[in-house]
Amino acid sequence: MKKLLSILALVTACFGGTAAVAAEGGYPLEPAPVNTTDLFSLQRGAKLFVNYCLNCHGASMMRYNRLRDIGLTEDQIRENLLFTGDKVGDVMTVAMRSKDAKEWFGVAPPDLSVISRARGDAWLYTYLRTFYRDDTRATGWNNLVFPNVGMPHVLWELQGQRAAKFVEQEEHGQKVHKFVGFEQITPGQLSSVEYDGAVADLVAYLDWMGEPAQNQRRRLGVWVLLFLGVFTFLAWRLNASYWKDIK
Numbered sequence: 001m002k003k004l005l006s007i008l009a010l011v012t013a014c015f016g017g018t019a020a021v022a023a024e025g026g027y028p029l030e031p032a033p034v035n036t037t038d039l040f041s042l043q044r045g046a047k048l049f050v051n052y053c054l055n056c057h058g059a060s061m062m063r064y065n066r067l068r069d070i071g072l073t074e075d076q077i078r079e080n081l082l083f084t085g086d087k088v089g090d091v092m093t094v095a096m097r098s099k100d101a102k103e104w105f106g107v108a109p110p111d112l113s114v115i116s117r118a119r120g121d122a123w124l125y126t127y128l129r130t131f132y133r134d135d136t137r138a139t140g141w142n143n144l145v146f147p148n149v150g151m152p153h154v155l156w157e158l159q160g161q162r163a164a165k166f167v168e169q170e171e172h173g174q175k176v177h178k179f180v181g182f183e184q185i186t187p188g189q190l191s192s193v194e195y196d197g198a199v200a201d202l203v204a205y206l207d208w209m210g211e212p213a214q215n216q217r218r219r220l221g222v223w224v225l226l227f228l229g230v231f232t233f234l235a236w237r238l239n240a241s242y243w244k245d246i247k
């Protein structure tokens with residue numbers, strides 16, 4: 001009985017543990033409500049990405065014309081998403097030189113092609129929603145998931161400016177700053193529900209970009225399983241009929 005209980009405890013530790021993942025900042029990650037088969041959501045995400053992220057980050061594994069996979073035509077891509085004189089067949093590079101970026105931000109902004117696989121959707125979703133004003137930082141911004149991040153809050157006009165409230169607390173004999181809530185300083189162009197939706201679109205796009213073939217792969221997977229099922233059945237019946245007279 002005792003052994004069984006300890007096995008059970010181990011199993012819950014393995015599987016239950018993922019529910020309470022926290023980032024470096026200690027702030028709990030929120031699951032991202034993304035749907036990478038929703039083409040309109042991906043299109044909105046692509047637009048946000050091109051408008052707000054490509055100034056600093058590149059996506060060197062992504063070609064603009066791959067955006068046809070999320071339902072855009074080449075004309076739409078050319079008219080809405082190409083700014084810097086890029087061609088539709090080009091990869092999403094960044095205009096800024098990485099040496100300049102390093103000087104301006106202290107760190108070079110990483111390429112975001114496969115960021116969702118490195119960080120996970122929940123991390124990205126929470127990260128992009130937990131910037132707050134901090135005058136002690138060079139950029140004027142800080143983040144709950146990525147403390148002292150070198151990136152400013154580029155979506156602040158959409159979300160508005162927020163301050164974070166902390167209290168000092170004793171935990172295990174150590175003083176820690178505990179986050180207790182946000183305070184809205186200036187309103188954003190979007191309501192908080194709309195902002196969460198926009199970030200979900202953006203994260204869906206980042207997820208899709210990490211593996212643009214993921215929808216085809218899943219569709220194909222269903223056919224492969226179906227084929228295997230039918231094939232197994234046939235093999236079983238064939239085997240039975242071969243051996244019928246021998247028994």
Ligand code: HEC
Binds near residue numbers: 054056108
């Ligand atoms: C003004 C330049 C700038 C813009 C615009 C910008 N970023 Fe960043 N970003 C940075 C810098 C600099 C870092 C590196 C921060 C560090 O390591 O402290 C960074 C880091 C990140 C990271 C963390 C990478 C990691 O795992 O270490 C993510 C994710 C990210 N940016 C996403 C975005 C998204 C999504 C957008 C568009 C909404 C965006 N960024 C727009 C400058 C920028």
